[in-house]
Amino acid sequence: MDPFLIGQQVVNGLILGAIYGLIAVGYTMVYGIMGMINFAHGEVYMIAAYLTAIFLALLASFGVDSVPVVLFLTLLGTVAFTALHGWAVERVAYRPLGRSTRLAPLISAIGISLVLQNYLRLSQGARTQGVPPLLEGVIRIPAEGAGGHFVQITYIQVMIVIMALAGMGVLTWLIQATSLGRACRATQQDRVMAELLGVDTGRIISVVFVLGAAMAGVAGVLVTLNYGSFDFFIGFVTGIKAFTAAVLGGIGSLPGAMLGGLVLGLSESFFSGFVNTDYKDVFAFAILIGVLIFRPSGLMGSPEVEKV
Amino acid sequence: MTGVAMVLRHSLWVALVALLLFFPLTGLLLDGYRLTWRWELPLQLAGGVFCLTLLGGLVRPLIGYWRSGRGLSGLVSSSFAGEGSASVAFFLRAAHGSRFRSLVRVSGFVLLLLVAVSLPFLLGKYWLNVATLALIYVLLGLGLNIVVGLAGLLDLGFVAFYAVGAYGLALGHLHLGLGFWEALPLGGLLAACFGVLLGFPVLRMHGDYLAIVTLGFGEIIRLVLNNWTAFTGGPNGVSAPFPTFFGLEFSRRPQAGETAFHQFFDIPFGNVHRYIFLYLVLLSVSVFLIFVIGRLRRMPLGRAWEALREDEIACRSLGIDPVGVKLSAFAMGAAIGGVGGVFFAASQGFVNPTSFGFHESALVLAIVVLGGLGSTVGTVLAALVVTILPEFLRDFADYRILVFGLAMVGMMIWRPRGLIRPRRPLYPSGEGG
Numbered sequence: 001m002d003p004f005l006i007g008q009q010v011v012n013g014l015i016l017g018a019i020y021g022l023i024a025v026g027y028t029m030v031y032g033i034m035g036m037i038n039f040a041h042g043e044v045y046m047i048a049a050y051l052t053a054i055f056l057a058l059l060a061s062f063g064v065d066s067v068p069v070v071l072f073l074t075l076l077g078t079v080a081f082t083a084l085h086g087w088a089v090e091r092v093a094y095r096p097l098g099r100s101t102r103l104a105p106l107i108s109a110i111g112i113s114l115v116l117q118n119y120l121r122l123s124q125g126a127r128t129q130g131v132p133p134l135l136e137g138v139i140r141i142p143a144e145g146a147g148g149h150f151v152q153i154t155y156i157q158v159m160i161v162i163m164a165l166a167g168m169g170v171l172t173w174l175i176q177a178t179s180l181g182r183a184c185r186a187t188q189q190d191r192v193m194a195e196l197l198g199v200d201t202g203r204i205i206s207v208v209f210v211l212g213a214a215m216a217g218v219a220g221v222l223v224t225l226n227y228g229s230f231d232f233f234i235g236f237v238t239g240i241k242a243f244t245a246a247v248l249g250g251i252g253s254l255p256g257a258m259l260g261g262l263v264l265g266l267s268e269s270f271f272s273g274f275v276n277t278d279y280k281d282v283f284a285f286a287i288l289i290g291v292l293i294f295r296p297s298g299l300m301g302s303p304e305v306e307k308v
Numbered sequence: 309m310t311g312v313a314m315v316l317r318h319s320l321w322v323a324l325v326a327l328l329l330f331f332p333l334t335g336l337l338l339d340g341y342r343l344t345w346r347w348e349l350p351l352q353l354a355g356g357v358f359c360l361t362l363l364g365g366l367v368r369p370l371i372g373y374w375r376s377g378r379g380l381s382g383l384v385s386s387s388f389a390g391e392g393s394a395s396v397a398f399f400l401r402a403a404h405g406s407r408f409r410s411l412v413r414v415s416g417f418v419l420l421l422l423v424a425v426s427l428p429f430l431l432g433k434y435w436l437n438v439a440t441l442a443l444i445y446v447l448l449g450l451g452l453n454i455v456v457g458l459a460g461l462l463d464l465g466f467v468a469f470y471a472v473g474a475y476g477l478a479l480g481h482l483h484l485g486l487g488f489w490e491a492l493p494l495g496g497l498l499a500a501c502f503g504v505l506l507g508f509p510v511l512r513m514h515g516d517y518l519a520i521v522t523l524g525f526g527e528i529i530r531l532v533l534n535n536w537t538a539f540t541g542g543p544n545g546v547s548a549p550f551p552t553f554f555g556l557e558f559s560r561r562p563q564a565g566e567t568a569f570h571q572f573f574d575i576p577f578g579n580v581h582r583y584i585f586l587y588l589v590l591l592s593v594s595v596f597l598i599f600v601i602g603r604l605r606r607m608p609l610g611r612a613w614e615a616l617r618e619d620e621i622a623c624r625s626l627g628i629d630p631v632g633v634k635l636s637a638f639a640m641g642a643a644i645g646g647v648g649g650v651f652f653a654a655s656q657g658f659v660n661p662t663s664f665g666f667h668e669s670a671l672v673l674a675i676v677v678l679g680g681l682g683s684t685v686g687t688v689l690a691a692l693v694v695t696i697l698p699e700f701l702r703d704f705a706d707y708r709i710l711v712f713g714l715a716m717v718g719m720m721i722w723r724p725r726g727l728i729r730p731r732r733p734l735y736p737s738g739e740g741g
Contacts, residue, residue, distance in 0.1 A: 037516050047333070054336050057343045081332055088329055096721045104720040106462050106519055107677055111716030114670050118710035123334040123349075132341050236666060240524050247517075278535040285524035292517055293509040 007141075007151040009273040010266065015157050015226070017265025018164035022219035023242035024249070024257035025171065026086075026212025032188045032252035033208050039109035040089050042239020043116035044213045048082040048220020049230040050120060053131045067134060075163075079217040086213020087206055089116075095202070113235075120232040128231045131224055135159065160222045167218045168258055171211065175254060184208060188252070237281060241268075244288040250298030259299060315365035323358035330354055424591055428584040436583050440655050442695040443590045444648050449675040449691040450597055450684065451644030456673065457682035458610065459637035460617030461511070462519040465526025466672050469499040469642040471533060471664040473649025478546040478659045479539070488551035492650050499646025500639040507638040511631050526669055533661040545660025548653035550582050551589060558582035583655070590651050597644060601684055604640075613637050614682070667709060674712040677719055 023045050030038040055074040064070055093112040097104050139158070140150040175181035186194040187204045195201050223238075224230055241264065249260025264284065272280040291298065330350035337344040428436050448470060455463045476495035480486035486494065510521045533540045540546065550558055553569050558581055562568040569585075570577040604610040612633045616623050620630055653659045675694050679686030694712070698705040 035516075037520055039519075050338070051332055053338055054332050054343065057338065057341060058336065060341070061343055081328075084325075084329060088325065093717050097724075100720065100724045103456070103460060103462055103681070104724045106516065107673070108717050108720040110464065110670065110673065111677075111713045111720065114674075114709055114713030115717070118707075118713065120333065122706065122710065124338055129338050130341070237527065240520065240527070243520055244524075279531065282528050282531050285528050288524050289509070289521055292513060292521060296513055296517070 002149065004149040004151055005273070009269045011151060011153055011157065012273070013266035013269030014262065015160050015265070016269055017245075017262035018160055019219050019223055019261070020238075020242050020245040020265050021258040021261025022164055022167060022215045022222075023238065024245040024261050025168075025215045025254060027243050027246040028249070028251055028253065028257040029184075029208045029212050031246070033184070033191070033205060034094075034105075036105045037109070037243065038089075038209075038212070039106070039239070040093065040113040040116060041212065041216060042235035042242070043113045044082060044086050044089065044235070045216040045220050045238060045242075046120065046230070046232065046235030047085050047116065048078055048217040049224045049234060050124060050129070050232075051078040051081050051217070052221045052224040053129055053230070056131050056134070070134065071159075075218070075221050078221050079214050082217030082220065083210045083214040086209045086216070089213075090206060090209040095205075117232055117235070124232070126232065128229050130229045133228060134225055154226075156222075156226045160226060163218060163222055167215055168254075171215065172254065174211070180207065240288070241281075241284050244284055244291070247288060247296075247298055248291050250300040253298070253300045256298055256300035263299070311369070312366070315362060319358050319361040319365060322361045323354045326357040327351070327354035421595065425588065428587045433580050433583060436580065436587060437655070438696060438699055440583065440587050440590060440651075442692050443587070443594055444652050444655070445672070445675060445691040445695045446594050446688050447590075447597065447648035447651065448645055448672045449679065449687040450594070450601060451641040451648065452672050453641075453676045453679070453682065453684065453687045454601065454613070454637050454644070455641035456676050457680075457687070458605070458617065459613040459634055459641075461634060461638060462516075463522045463638070463641065464519050464666075464669055464673065465522035465524070465529075466641070466645055467664045467666070467669040468522075468526040468529040469503060469645035470649040470652065470668065470672075471529050471661075472499045472502050472642075473646030474548070474653035474659045474663070475533060475540065475546070475649075476646065477650045477653040478548040481549045482546055488549055488650070488654050492647065495650040496643040496647040499649070500643040503639040503642030504635060507635050508631075511634045511638065523666075523669075526664075526666065530661050530664050533664070541660075543660060543662075545658055547658050548656070550657065551586060551654055553585055558585065586651070586655055590655075593647065593651075598684060598688070609633070609636060670709065671712070674716055677716050678712070680723075681725065 023041070026041045026044070027038060030036065030041070052074055055077045056070065059070050059073055064073070089112055093108045094105055097108060135155045137155045139153045139155070141153070142150060173181075175184055183194070183199045183204050184207065186197070186199055187201050191201055194204075242261070245260035245264045246257050247260070248264055249256030249258070264287065267287065268280055268284050271283045275283075327350055330353045334353060335346050335350040337346055427439060431439060448466065451469070452463060452466050455461050455466070473495035476498050477486075477488065477491040480491045480494065506522070506525050510518050534543055536542070552558070556569045556572050557563070557566055558569050562571070568577070569581060605614075612623070612628050613636075615626075616628065616630055616633055623633075624630055652663070656663075671694065675690045676687055678694070679688070679690035694708075698708050704711070
């Protein structure tokens with residue numbers, strides 16, 4: 001096979017994987033603390049895509065045209081408002097449930113996910129939206145092109161990798177090195193005990209939703225800048241895939257989410273590059289089912305013990 | 309007074325957050341790469357949120373007061389209940405004796421059935437179609453209710469089994485020359501097989517995973533139907549045959565050697581005959597299934613479904629095989645979904661993958677949740693309301709999924725066990741099992 005084609009698929013796969021990893025973080029953190037799948041998380045990512053386009057258009061209408069300033073302000077605004085949405089989702093759909101039936105949080109999650117999809121469909125219209133290309137320019141390896149063959153990396157893709165690494169770095173620092181992170185880890189290990197020791201677990205759950213949504217916000221900005229188009233339904237498929245990444249890496253584990261994202265991104269990119277593009281989503285879902293059957297604890301997770 | 313002030317302050321805070329949330333997504337309308345400003349919309353929405361929160365905050369103490377008042381009267385009546393309670397119980401038993409109650413129930417049921425049977429002869433073709441679709445959703449609701457309501461397994465890809473049934477009829481006709489009557493049981497069976505195939509590996513795991521796997525499975529089926537053009541016809545879809553009346557076709561000009569329905573009975577050809585017939589078949593299948601589900605719930609299997617929903621570990625310790633019992637519920641629900649799909653394909657005369665998206669699964673789930681998880685009557689009512697109401701409220705049709713989503717969240721917050729308290733088939737200890 002053409003080594004440049006393989007190289008290009010590796011690049012594409014890493015980009016895709018970084019995005020999946022960023023979104024998977026939200027699933028894995030909520031699952032780790034609350035033991036439930038936050039189905040609305042894909043929708044939070046979808047909201048981030050809309051917010052990105054809105055902030056870009058807003059800044060353009062104010063006449064801001066310096067690319068770094070636009071990028072910084074869009075990222076800041078989108079992440080802040082997406083985090084606010086994540087917080088609101090937890091407040092509206094999960095917190096009032098208390099200790100209800102086992103199905104209640106799942107059904108409530110599906111409900112709020114339908115609400116968010118249709119909220120965007122009704123407020124912004126059902127058509128596919130787009131953003132103008134912001135950063136143009138590519139890096140080619142080798143630079144002069146070996147007989148017309150080269151691996152191409154756009155500036156946006158470089159930015160995606162840098163931002164994903166930065167986002168994960170900040171998150172890891174927050175969780176591992178701050179007192180807030182220590183409280184999060186304590187709540188994940190034993191919620192009742194953490195509460196007895198004076199941790200405000202309600203606040204920690206809010207924090208986890210805000211952090212997860214913020215990461216989804218970063219992913220939303222990056223995807224929108226990279227692909228340039230989105231609609232109100234993108235959260236559905238991307239949500240399932242990011243969840244697959246979280247399960248693949250071992251649900252509840254932060255580095256696992258990133259690793260799962262990369263593995264899934266790479267395998268999806270190779271599958272669509274060398275086998276078939278039409279069935280790439282089928283392939284990703286098949287991975288999900290396969291992992292759940294053969295290794296439900298994932299690559300880096302520990303087996304789950306059901307407690308009475 | 310301070311209470312009211314606190315409610316007011318809280319509502320103001322909520323409205324402020326709501327304004328922040330609504331402002332970018334509703335106040336700024338994306339229009340190509342530019343924005344159109346709509347100042348008034350987020351303000352109105354936040355105002356609405358403010359009013360609702362205020363109302364809720366003011367009404368909640370009243371509800372508490374009312375409840376405590378009722379509790380007081382209950383206390384008073386119970387203190388009087390000592391004397392003569394036996395005679396009261398006797399009269400109550402006489403009035404609501406099981407024979408009397410079952411008489412009321414049976415006559416009500418017969419009346420409803422008469423109305424349902426006569427309905428197609430009174431309705432026009434358009435409303436007949438609506439009624440048929442409503443009954444199809446009744447079937448789907450009944451199927452999913454077994455899985456979600458009774459067995460407590462969240463299936464988010466129920467539409468996959470519906471699609472298997474519908475495509476079973478269409479493709480069976482195209483490739484194997486099957487008719488409606490062969491496809492009806494086969495479609496159900498095929499869907500059940502898919503259910504077992506999917507359920508067997510997944511049901512052994514933690515319950516929440518089932519939700520996401522079924523979600524993925526629903527999408528896989530849709531993608532395969534869409535992309536496997538050579539077999540399924542891809543996005544163009546396939547046509548599906550109509551049922552025959554004991555071998556009689558419903559066409560104006562039957563194929564050579566065949567007799568058409570109107571020729572056999574010597575009546576003028578009516579396009580509506582086939583729809584009336586389909587409706588009646590669908591109605592009888594639905595009634596039969598309601599009966600079967602009612603019986604199943606009293607049987608050991610049905611009781612095991614509900615027991616497993618409540619506490620899996622306790623069930624295991626009592627010797628119930630959780631995987632087998634869950635699998636039976638999953639397959640049963642899938643089979644009913646498949647039968648619903650066969651009827652859908654027959655009533656439309658045509659199927660394509662757009663009918664089997666996630667929204668369909670969500671709609672059926674909304675039916676089951678709004679009907680009260682586990683309640684057959686509730687499911688039937690909810691299916692009728694959810695499909696027929698948007699016909700009357702045309703403006704509402706656009707908002708219906710939004711409203712159903714809100715209703716699902718609301719139900720889980722205030723009534724997680726359903727609007728109608730599910731009546732468990734109980735046996736009084738005196739009569740024995």
